[in-house]
Ligand code: SIN
């Protein structure tokens with residue numbers, strides 16, 4: 001367990017000099033580190049159909065990818081291989097705890113924690129990611145090479161699913177041992193090769209695509225805007241070629257469009273987008289009823305399920321809470337409960353009693369129950 005582990009990092013200097021800009025190697029990230037999940041436990045997760053896992057195997061110049069669930073025989077291979085298990089924080093509280101060390105970056109930017117296990121020489125090949133990642137070395141050692149800056153024009157090897165770079169130009173290399181941490185910003189080529197058996201924890205981040213943001217924002221604008229606004233061309237000049245769409249008409253259309261886009265658009269689409277869960281959430285009406293009953297029967301503890309995505313936003317109208325992609329407008333009185341839930345992820349005793357006594361907070365807890373964002377014990 002890594003219960004006592006405290007990441008020793010100057011947050012201000014990191015955010016100023018490295019975040020989204022350049023890699024950082026942090027050796028011996030702090031006393032008390034030990035890998036929060038063993039390779040055996042990880043392999044066990046990869047046997048489960050409900051867990052997303054992949055296996056990457058290198059056969060000379062060819063890379064093979066297989067999707068889980070796996071069985072023990074899948075791990076008997078002649079070539080070096082790597083097992084990658086997604087969202088391990090959903091299944092292991094200790095792995096989820098790792099994320100707390102990165103809470104200086106808001107949770108909505110955080111992705112699930114991926115954990116890899118590799119045999120000697122195992123690697124997923126040289127590649128780049130579109131997201132920031134902290135690579136925390138668990139068991140064993142891995143040699144990380146950092147390379148060139150990449151983008152969508154960087155040539156990839158032909159493969160349906162793997163995005164392995166055709167060329168890799170090593171700029172720096174580091175041998176990481178247990179507790180060492182390497183931050184890699186988006187777009188920087190990296191290539192980790194296991195030196196003996198090892199596990200690596202990828203504390204990854206996510207960022208919405210601008211194209212997705214435009215889609216959500218314009219959906220919201222369309223919901224708000226009147227259908228009774230039309231292209232207008234009072235005072236137009238006489239047409240000389242009646243079949244022609246004149247460039248001036250197109251420019252006028254663009255100008256009218258720009259004016260329509262200036263209107264204030266409710267911005268809850270952003271929180272809804274960034275709290276969308278990656279995996280389907282199983283909601284059972286009977287379970288929700290039982291949880292509600294437990295909540296009001298006294299002495300309950302409420303907590304955020306490990307997969308829950310919860311965030312909130314405060315503006316002049318009050319608080320909007322985003323729970324697994326749904327938004328709820330609340331009064332400011334929900335804030336104490338929200339602060340505790342987002343920080344500690346649980347709430348009980350007198351703090352829960354006062355939360356339930358406040359009408360807005362009680363309504364919020366009901367909404368959280370309905371959206372799969374609350375466990376009650
Ligand atoms: C790995 O753990 O092997 C791969 C992680 C990464 O490169 O993002």
Ligand code: CO
Nearest residue numbers: 127128129190
């Ligand atoms: Co990567």
